[in-house]
Amino acid sequence: MKKWFLFTILCGWLFNLPIYPQSTYDRYFTDNALRVDYYHFGNKYEDYATLDQLYEISPWAGSRQNLLDTLNLGDYMVQVFDVQSNRLIFSRGFSSLFREWQTTEEANSGVQKTIHETLIIPFPRKEIRLQLLKRDSLNSMSQIFWETTINPDSWKINREERAIGVEVTTLTLHGQPAESIDLALIAEGYSDQEKAKFLSDCKRMIDHLFQYQPFTRYRNMFNIYALFKPSAQSGTDDPARGVFKNTILNTSFNTFGSQRYVMTFDTRTLHDMASAVPYDALCILVNEHQYGGGGIYNFYATTTVDDPWSPFVFVHEFGHSFAGLGDEYYTSQVAYTDFHHKGEEPWQPNISAHPSGEGLKWKHLVDPDIPLPTPWHQEVYDSLVENWYRLRKDLTQKGASEETVYQAELAHVNQLKQFFNSLPYGNKVGAFEGAGYQGKGLYRPAVNCIMFSKAAEKFDPVCQKAIEKVIRFLTK
Ligand SMILES: [Zn+2]
Incomplete structure (x- = not known):
């Protein structure tokens, strides 16, 4: 064993070869990326997909260490299996316009829709099986709605230069x-x-x-x-x-x-x-x-x-x-009717349906002396925002200039800042009711955040941690 090891070192030194074992990435993937274009179609409840076109592009920009997704973000997930060994070799969560469309009035009315989507995965060396999954009602990524095999040597993969003139x-x-x-x-x-x-x-x-x-x-x-x-x-x-x-x-x-x-x-x-x-x-x-x-x-x-x-x-x-x-605000109008399904825990790291107990995803960041749910005079906030919407409507109807509307909004934003600063838990992590387009039943980690209002000067600590996690995942 020892002799073999010395021989390997010597060969590595003589021929400048790597002496470490081949990485999982290199075993299954080349330096390039495979772009998978497909049509995502269906209705409010059902998802289907069909292949549009495959492209080989260069290079794969993602991590070569973190091939399997541990972030658990997104409405969907792509999974890639090596056909020969049936081993899961790549996965990644994502969301899309199709899932958002499923929560609109148009989808409620029973029509069907097709939306074009694109996925980027590392370019495989051998035949792969690609699956698209969506979350079930328990939030687990378990429902396979598309499966296809891809042969990396196929002439059907488009290899032309796609960015001419950029x-x-x-x-x-x-x-x-x-x-x-x-x-x-x-x-x-x-x-x-x-x-x-x-x-x-x-x-x-x-x-x-x-x-x-x-x-x-x-x-x-x-x-x-x-x-x-x-x-x-x-x-x-x-x-x-x-x-x-x-x-x-x-x-x-x-x-x-x-x-x-x-x-x-x-x-x-x-x-x-x-x-x-x-x-x-x-x-x-x-x-x-x-x-x-x-x-x-x-x-x-x-x-x-x-x-x-x-x-x-x-x-x-x-x-x-x-x-x-996720959006932590709930007072602005959106096109969605049931973006976060009632009774289900949103997958977004900064919104929870559970104001206390183990269900509260960021419980470990809440100080023990903070009451849960955390009081924050929601009714005062609601009336400040309502007043602003009334004023904005009034200004718009009178044909006020964009600058006048902006100055009025700045004054409103300053008023909100004063309100947030006056709250006893204004700078604490807790569970504040009102998030994800719902005034009741969903909670956010702080009174204010970039994901909540324009009066915010920072991401709340839960959002900061979530961003940091993605940065670390992608750069390892
Ligand atoms: Zn938003």
Whole structure:
């Protein structure tokens, strides 16, 4: 044994070969990535999928150590098995627009829908079986709704260059893709004259993101790329106002009937553009002055760039798309009717249906002297917000300028800050009722957070821990 060991060392030294055993990653995967485009279809209750197209792209940007998902985030999960050994070799949670659509009035009315989605997994060396799973009512990722085998040698895998004409600017480069968070910021609705504006918008958003913990602390873990391809026209679609713009990523306001919700269903073009760089996360910057954005876990985030709140929205939406954080607010109108099913514990790390006991996910972060549920004068908050909505409606009806509305909102935000600071548990972790679009029955970890209101100056400690967990998972 000892002789064999010495022989191996000698060979390694002579031929400059690695002397450690082949890693699990290298045994099953190449350096590249497999992009799986598929159609996700069904109705309110049922999910189905069918293959659209496979692509080989380069390189795989995710972790080579953490191949199996331990984060347990997202509505869905992709699982990859080696066919020969039937061994699970890769898994990753994600969410999508389809699941959100299932909670809308349109889905309630019984219609069916098809949405295009894209997954990125490491490129397999041998035949794999790929499964898509969704959560059951007990929140366990147990329901397989699509299964297909993929032969990596198949001529059906498209290997062409997909990012022709995309101009890449590297904003920060700190490490190898496998040990870094590779974030691609993608231009949407910028004309060919507006590349400099796009780059300055990117820097503004990124500088704002790194003002918040834990991003400040992990800044050196991020590689950030700005991807520019001009749109024929500036801006984005605003169909409720009759505005239609021909833009590269086909984003639009009013997704699922919610005016400020700016999303795209064109994930094909999005991933074509993104393939210019290694990427773990995608953020679309929409060249538009109206307030708006959106973010879905391990899918993508969007924000408009020229509203005074845009940098805040960028950070909030990145919280959704990067770390699976849920919306803690409950007073704004949304398009969903039953986003969090009654009686079920949400998978989002910062929302719980259990105000106390072991069911409260962040119980270990609550000091023993904090009452659960934690009192916070919800009725006062509700009346402050109601007053603001009334004032905003009034100002809008009178045709007030955007600046006037913004100044009025700033005054409201300052009022909220004073209210939060006056609360006895204003800076504590507890279980505060009102979260996930519901005033009752769901709880959040702190009175205020980036995921709750614009009056927040930080992510609450539970959200910070959740973000940190994802950073560590992706960079190991
Ligand atoms: Zn949100």
